[in-house]
Amino acid sequence: MNFPSKLIEDAVNEISRLPGIGKKTALRLALHLLKQKENVTEALSQTLLKMRTEIKYCNVCHNISDSEVCSICTSARRDRRTICVVEEIPDVLAIENTSQYTGLYHVLGGVISPIQGIGPDELRIESLFSRISNATENDKVEEVILALPATMEGDTTCFYITRKLKEYGVKVSTIARGIPIGGELEYTDEVTLGRSILTRVNYSAD
Amino acid sequence: MNFPSKLIEDAVNEISRLPGIGKKTALRLALHLLKQKENVTEALSQTLLKMRTEIKYCNVCHNISDSEVCSICTSARRDRRTICVVEEIPDVLAIENTSQYTGLYHVLGGVISPIQGIGPDELRIESLFSRISNATENDKVEEVILALPATMEGDTTCFYITRKLKEYGVKVSTIARGIPIGGELEYTDEVTLGRSILTRVNYSAD
Incomplete structure (x- = not known):
């Protein structure tokens, strides 16, 4: 892809390093930011940076x-x-x-x-x-x-x-494994279906 | 959605303001950035900000x-x-x-x-x-x-x-309108197909 500007090329390269975002989507996002006021990009950049530098992990549960x-x-x-x-x-x-x-x-x-x-x-x-x-x-x-x-x-x-x-x-x-609620029997994979029969639970009509 | 941290909540809110990115994708991207080294987020933030503030528009063609x-x-x-x-x-x-x-x-x-x-x-x-x-x-x-x-x-x-x-x-x-190259006749919408017949071009076998 050719870019008319080095600035936008750099931005597209950085954005497309994110998972699941290709060059085309990255370009669309970059052009979207260009259309918005400057403070939109400023807020985005600063929030990301703040999150990355200030976030902590719980000493007990590591969340x-x-x-x-x-x-x-x-x-x-x-x-x-x-x-x-x-x-x-x-x-x-x-x-x-x-x-x-x-x-x-x-x-x-x-x-x-x-x-x-x-x-x-x-x-x-x-x-x-x-x-x-x-x-x-x-x-x-x-x-x-x-x-x-x-x-x-x-x-x-x-x-x-x-x-x-x-x-x-x-x-x-x-946690219980089995057929998801709303899931159809015929479309469930054999392993899940087989296990869900073996690990069946008592049914109570109360 | 509940967030365990205000920092990540802010980041998700900012990211999900981008077009085509919902809260779930935004969360995935934020957690991805947390997993990477700090300089990845730094590069992303700074490149976006630089692009937004320094980009110019051509005086002639407005590109x-x-x-x-x-x-x-x-x-x-x-x-x-x-x-x-x-x-x-x-x-x-x-x-x-x-x-x-x-x-x-x-x-x-x-x-x-x-x-x-x-x-x-x-x-x-x-x-x-x-x-x-x-x-x-x-x-x-x-x-x-x-x-x-x-x-x-x-x-x-x-x-x-x-x-x-x-x-x-x-x-x-x-620019020419018609059936895309590789496109199938039967799946082309009527307007395009109709116009492509009316605006047919001379065919040369040379």
Whole structure:
């Protein structure tokens, strides 16, 4: 692609480094910014920079946060006896948006993957165990919910954590796998459908 | 959507003001930037700001430019006898990328639209006429190519410019409309197909 201006070429190159944004979309975004008032671009640039330089990660659950300990970990309204273990930060947001969970979180920062050379030490697994063992009598962790991806790596991580958690006497559960609500049986992949039959639950008509 | 941090919420709000980017994509982009080194965000912010504040518009053709007159208008290798009239800046880039056109451009900045209250005075039409009348004997404009959208507004603009150009004795042409190369007859809309039959061209087997 030829550009009539070095300035716009640089901008397009920078924007198209973002995931899922190609040169054409980048050009469209750059031209859009040119059409807007200068303060629109100023606000965008400064907000991004501020976010990148000032954001903190919670010392307890490793979620993004504005302070040393995040608002979920400090909240008095959350159930401190339950910890939900997730792979990445977006997973926390996804679960929060369901409004169905009131416990705490623990962000691993990945899953165990021998192929990519990611072992337990590369993840924040040790800090999960120390959270559980250091909890005071009032905040005793009673259940760890594993909300990890349904992949080989996710399963390996679940297995590893479950084995290790045995010595702490904590109940371990995993989120339900099955056919999505509104999903059609005939379009569900065989693995999910097969598992959903094997792991069927008691039905009550109450 | 709930956000665990005000900083990321602000960033998502700013990013999602861009066209075609919703909250979910904005969040994905913000989290991507958080995963990268700080200088990635720094480069992005500064390049955008630099582009927005330093970019110029060519005094002659109104295309984006790094200087007062753009590289196309100053190029000695361009055919100065032909001016291609387009609606917006991306149209220049699109035509440039075909490598089929060696003349100059003129960016109107829109098309005549009575409904939206855009008349000839809101566009850079007068400056097109003064370009033509002020041209020196060597740079005399011989042809104006209208490459405007095939809409009611585009047609109105074509009609207006053509009428006005009569007094300058300049040849006026419009880009060919028809079935795209590789396009299938049966999937072409009736208007295009009908017009492509009416405006058929002589076929030579040479």
